Amino acid sequence: MTSPNITLYLLRDVPGMPLYFPPHPWKTILALKLLDVPHEVEYVSLDELSHVLPLRMGTAKVVLPALKIAHNNQSEEYIMDSYNIAIWLEENFATRERSLFSPGSHYLSSAVVSARIFARFLENWVDHSLAAALRPCIKSFVSNGSDLLTGTHRDSYRARVGVDVIDEMAKLNKDPTWREAQYERAREQFNLLERLLAEQSERGEIGDFITGSEPRYVDIVFFAFYPFSLPNPSLVLGTWRHSSLPFVGKWLDAMLGSGLIDTGALPADPSK
Numbered sequence: 001m002t003s004p005n006i007t008l009y010l011l012r013d014v015p016g017m018p019l020y021f022p023p024h025p026w027k028t029i030l031a032l033k034l035l036d037v038p039h040e041v042e043y044v045s046l047d048e049l050s051h052v053l054p055l056r057m058g059t060a061k062v063v064l065p066a067l068k069i070a071h072n073n074q075s076e077e078y079i080m081d082s083y084n085i086a087i088w089l090e091e092n093f094a095t096r097e098r099s100l101f102s103p104g105s106h107y108l109s110s111a112v113v114s115a116r117i118f119a120r121f122l123e124n125w126v127d128h129s130l131a132a133a134l135r136p137c138i139k140s141f142v143s144n145g146s147d148l149l150t151g152t153h154r155d156s157y158r159a160r161v162g163v164d165v166i167d168e169m170a171k172l173n174k175d176p177t178w179r180e181a182q183y184e185r186a187r188e189q190f191n192l193l194e195r196l197l198a199e200q201s202e203r204g205e206i207g208d209f210i211t212g213s214e215p216r217y218v219d220i221v222f223f224a225f226y227p228f229s230l231p232n233p234s235l236v237l238g239t240w241r242h243s244s245l246p247f248v249g250k251w252l253d254a255m256l257g258s259g260l261i262d263t264g265a266l267p268a269d270p271s272k
Contacts, residue, residue, distance in 0.1 A: 005040070005070040008032065009053065009062075012043035020265055021138075021231055023131070023224040027082035027123075028065040030220045030260050031100055035093040039067075083123060086217055087116070100217040115211070115218070123221040125192070130222075133186035134229055134239070137179070139169045141231040173232070183238035190245050193222060197247035208254035215258050223255050233270035241271040 008028060011019045032039055044053060044064075053062040057078045066080045067088070079085050090100045090112070097103060101115035172178045196210060207213030210222075229235050241249055249271075256263055 003038065004072065006032075006037065007040045007042050007068040007070070009042050009044055009064055009066045009068070011049065011064055012045060020227050020267075022064070023228040024082045025065040026224040026227055027217075027220050028067070028085050030215075030223070031082075031086050031089055031217060033260050034100060034215065034217075034220075035089055035098050037089060037093050082221075083120060090116075100220075102216075103214075115216070119216070119218040119221065122218055126221050126225065130186070130189040130225060131228075133182070133189045134225060134235065136169055137173060137182055137186070137232050137235045138228060139166055141173075179234070180238070183235065183242075186235075186239045187242055187244060190239060190242075190248055193251070194245050194247050197251055201247065208251055210251075215255060215260055219251075219255060220260075223252075223261075226252065226255075227266055230267050236270050241269075 010025050010029075011022060049062055049064065053066070054060060057066070057068075059078075063080050065082055065085060066078060067085050069077045069079065069088075071077070079088055086100055094100065094112075099112065101119060102109070102111040104111075172182075193210075197208075200207075200210075205212070209215050210218045215223075226236075226240060229240060239245070240252055255261060256269070
């Protein structure tokens, strides 16, 4: 059976300028690459996201990432939410050699189901606890960074987040005492990943990734918040690259060197 035609919708600023820092699209970008899934990419503006895609998809609201699947019988379906997309990709494209969750097993096997539950648990934790610690250090940088958002996109972002909130965050991030305290809160969240990797090393298990020698979806959900952090180089140095998190730093280097990441699409790592 011929595979369906797949289109991934991603956000851009101006034509030809994709936005690198939104975290959740990275989960789908890397899942597609890990499974070697042929697909096209369509970049949309904030205005198209709000007004064009809902009409096209027949829904009141569209959140990215989103996939359009055009089947050979001419029918179309749309999937939103990075985890829902990952499950669909696993069911349709995983092989014994390539899997988002557990290679060598059928997607309904107990090994895959257990790995999927573990990944989903960590994804929820990352999306809430880790993101909450990082977000105050990013909001004002996204809004005020001239190379991140321009024109109406910046105005739309400031209106959605709140100008007063952004201005307050900008003020706080200039305060060294507040900044270091917030970075410490973030490092406390990173300690979960640090402990997982340290314990793996202590047991003599092979590999620099969370579940072994190859990256899986559980690694992808953590990595997605590294591009999110890059607009603030100081945040990266105070968390991802902090001396108290050596295994996190080693894991990050392994992710960046895995071949999954198009490092040319990202700013330079401030620690390099």
